[in-house]
Amino acid sequence: MRDLMKSYTIEVRLAVVLALICVGLSIAAPQFATLPNATSLLNNSAVNLIWAVGLLVVLIAGGIDISFAVASSVVQYVAAKMLMAVGGGNWVLGFLFCGSLGILLGLLNAWLIHGFRIISIVVTIATFNAFFGLLMFFSGGRNIYNLPDWWTARIFIFEHENAQGVWSELTLSVAVMIGCVVATWALIRRTNIGRQLYAFGDNPEGARRAGVNIAVMQGVAFGWMGLMAGIAGLCQVNIVKEVVPNALYGRELDVLAAVVLGGARLGGGKGTILGCVLGVMFVAITQNGLNLLGVSPFAFQMIIGAAILIAISTSNIDLSQVLRKKEVRS
Amino acid sequence: MTTASAERFALRLHKVSKAFGGVQALNKVDFEVRAGEVHCLAGENGCGKSTLIKVVTGVHRPESADLIELFGQRIDRITPVQARELGVSVIWQDLALFPHMSVAENIAFDDLVGLRPKSVRYGEMTTRAGKVLERLGVRMELGAPLHSLPIAQRQVVAIARALMNDAKLIFMDEPTASLTQSETDRLLDIVRKLSAQGVAIVFVSHRLAEVLEIAERVTVVRDGNLVGVYPTEGMTQARLGELMTGHHIENDVSARDLPDAPVAFQARGLSRHGEFHDVDLTIKAGEVVGLTGLIGAGRTELAHVMMGMRRADSGDMQLNGAPYRPKSVRAAIEQGMAYVSEDRLSLGLLQKQSIADNTVISVLRKLTSVTGLISESRKADLVRHWIKELGVKIGAPEDPISTLSGGNQQKVVLAKWLATDPKLLILDSPTVGVDVGARAGIFRIVRQLADEGLAILLISDEVTEVMHNSDRILHMADGRIQQEYDPRTISVPQLEERIYA
């Protein structure tokens, strides 16, 4: 137990807080703990979580990415144009196309960072602006409604009608999200590539001396982020059934906040999938709860800000050490 | 020389050169290590020892080299992975470990390196890491994150990592710098065993006694140039120190009596549960009190309480006659305390900041002019003063700390604290990794500061160091001050016997 506390301090703490919030909300807002609310919460979090696991990989490798949400928009736009041009395509083609375009955009970031030795925040702010500028220029800011049928079709992986005739459904995006979470977990936890990413983020010079290929690590981290951005873009179109060029602009900071809240360390070497999922759910549930309680959306922003400050400033206090002191004394 | 070619060499370097900007770190150096030999690489801080290791292991590419040969195989271009596959492993001076990874993963990490995807088997990793630690006779929580360990244990982890993959040539860059005597002895035993099995060891250490004990031959380098290769048989520490620095170094007991000096610091009945008990300690102004004993005796813990990092459970302290109860490190510094900690490499320096900024960081307030801004000229003066005083070997004060050799980084930490102009200076193992010449320089300054009235507590494992540089010696063991000695009436072997008994 103490071992668990030691390696997963932040995760355990976040889980406890999240559980308390859920209990509180179930009492305060009767609609909260219902199946329809839970499923819509998951549907609405799917895209954020897909981005979040991608960003987690970048943070672990010691980088940061600001450009991923806009990259998703770029992927959506280009995919919509290209797929219509080849006669519509299908899901397989959609995944392949969006995934590879996303990876390309990610590799562009990696190349700029590694090739020119510019820090990732500067590079991705630049690509964020470049992607968005180009997108607005070519799209003229106009939405695209003319999309292949398969892309906008509603596909449910779970359906249920309750006694009052209210439907609860989970969309395809949730399945994709679960796939992305599991794949990312496997990458960073179960493969030697993932462990080298941690090492590189933790001590770049140490990793270099051990023979870790730094260029490839940057490529894997940002490529993975790009892949996730591509997939997230694909899913988001399936949810909203249109391509709105500026729809995702600004979402990156919410995702970054959630991932940091989940214990990923800015500066690299630390972060878990569990923490990342908890962080995203924390943000989603707080927002959902405040909505149900009829609180102003600005309060939500404030609360997330405060939560991040508390999480970061208390994460230096090692809970397990406090416990051990108690044991010694008693 | 005909016999030489018949011998088996683990490593041969001919005329290897490497420069960093204007600094010639290696200048046409020849270096040869026979298979199964323990070979010491000696030289002052910044003479190029670590650079030589990095060139051989492919971390740095040399500017020019007539020959690099590993196990009889000529090598043109080498990568760290190739070097490891050939059978070379390294204990890095700065450890080069991963703070947020577990102990087990740190030890077994090299197996994970490479681009061919492999699945990670944590169970197997833990077992293998455990076995290596067993060989070292150390028990450690294998799942704990590395950063939760004290520096000495991190050093053990780095050693275990180098022993993991049955290497044929092991570079040990100051492996004993933060080890206890018993851990050091165990490492030296392992070195002997490995050597008997045919493993070649290149040993770097500034503890010359250790060097002469373990090595068969020693290669001396000065300022990137080869001085010569010598058998250790018949070599003395004094002679070796002379070869390294190019001049003779005096070392003698320097104890004095200070009957009239006022008491600067006094502690009575100081205790902290599980760390130290009932400690009485008096340090007069101008006095150097040596505090020695085995690691774990409670010396560092005592220093932490004196510096306000932790609170004592009972007992009281006085500084210059007034009650002294520091609430924080900051409060302690403001009252005139300074502390050069034993873990200075990770705690004391901002690696990416410049040498100059690191030197003045603790005295920024003193450097502000009437405008409230930092006076650049005063800052430059101060930095120049300490660099010269301590003989820090640097390119320019604006270079980042990380470009300095290990020993020179430590001198900067010392400079940083001396610049605060303290009343009581605690030196916790101040010369770990510092070369003989610079040690003499540091203690000359310490003596000088004492003569000016500074009270000094010198914590050190090295008996000769406290013998030569303190006025009184306190022996601490099991959290208690056991006995006081006068350096003038006891000899080094006698004192060693009492401590290690």
Ligand SMILES: Nc1ncnc2c1ncn2[C@@H]1O[C@H](COP(=O)(O)OP(=O)(O)OP(=O)(O)O)[C@@H](O)[C@H]1O
């Ligand atoms: N990456 C670097 N950039 C610039 N200069 C460097 C770099 N690495 C080493 N140097 C310089 O090269 C010289 C040799 O350094 P090196 O680390 O090899 O010394 P060393 O013999 O290992 O010293 P020590 O005993 O203090 O560890 C020093 O003057 C150092 O400042």
Ligand SMILES: [Mg+2]
């Ligand atoms: Mg060195």
